[in-house]
Amino acid sequence: MSDALTIALVAHDQKKDDMVAFVRRHAPLLSRCSLVATGTTGGRIADADPALDVSRLRSGPLGGDQQIGAMIAEGAIDSLIFFVDPLTPMPHDVDVKALMRLAIVYDIPMALNAATADILLTALIAGHTPAQDTEKAHA
Numbered sequence: 800m801s802d803a804l805t806i807a808l809v810a811h812d813q814k815k816d817d818m819v820a821f822v823r824r825h826a827p828l829l830s831r832c833s834l835v836a837t838g839t840t841g842g843r844i845a846d847a848d849p850a851l852d853v854s855r856l857r858s859g860p861l862g863g864d865q866q867i868g869a870m871i872a873e874g875a876i877d878s879l880i881f882f883v884d885p886l887t888p889m890p891h892d893v894d895v896k897a898l899m900r901l902a903i904v905y906d907i908p909m910a911l912n913a914a915t916a917d918i919l920l921t922a923l924i925a926g927h928t929p930a931q932d933t934e935k936a937h938a
C-alpha cells in the first residue's frame with residue numbers, strides 16, 4: 800500500500816459525529832487509503848470501521864495538529880480533511896491555524912467541512928491511479 804494516498808483526518812469535538820458519518824459514507828474509498836488522524840478523531844474512526852488503516856497521533860490540543868503539520872511539511876500527506884468547529888473557542892487555536900496554514904503553504908488539497916470533503920475525496924480517488932491498479936487495468 801506504499802503508493803496509496805495518505806489522507807489526514809481531523810475533527811473537533813462538535814464535528815466528530817460528522818466525521819464518523821463521512822467515514823461510513825466513504826468506507827470503500829477510504830479503505831484504499833492510508834489514514835492518519837489526531838488521537839480522539841482516530842479512535843472514533845477506528846470504532847466506526849475497524850477495517851480501516853488509521854494511524855493515531857496525539858490528540859489535537861496535545862500536539863496532534865502540529866504532528867500532522869510536520870508530516871505535511873515533510874511531504875507525507877496527500878490531503879487534509881479537517882472538520883473545524885467555528886463556534887467553539889479552542890485552547891489550541893494557534894495549532895489549528897498553523898495546520899491550515901501549512902496545508903495552504905504546501906498546496907495540499909484541504910476540506911474544512913463535510914460538503915467539500917465529499918467532493919474532494921471522490922475527486923482524489925478518481926485522479927489517483929496506484930501502480931497496482933494500473934497493472935490490473937492493463938492485465
Ligand SMILES: O=C(CO)COP(=O)(O)O
Pocket residue numbers: 809810811812836837838839840841857858859860863864895
Ligand atoms: O483538536 C483537534 C483538532 O484541532 C482534534 O483532536 P482530537 O482528534 O484528539 O479530538
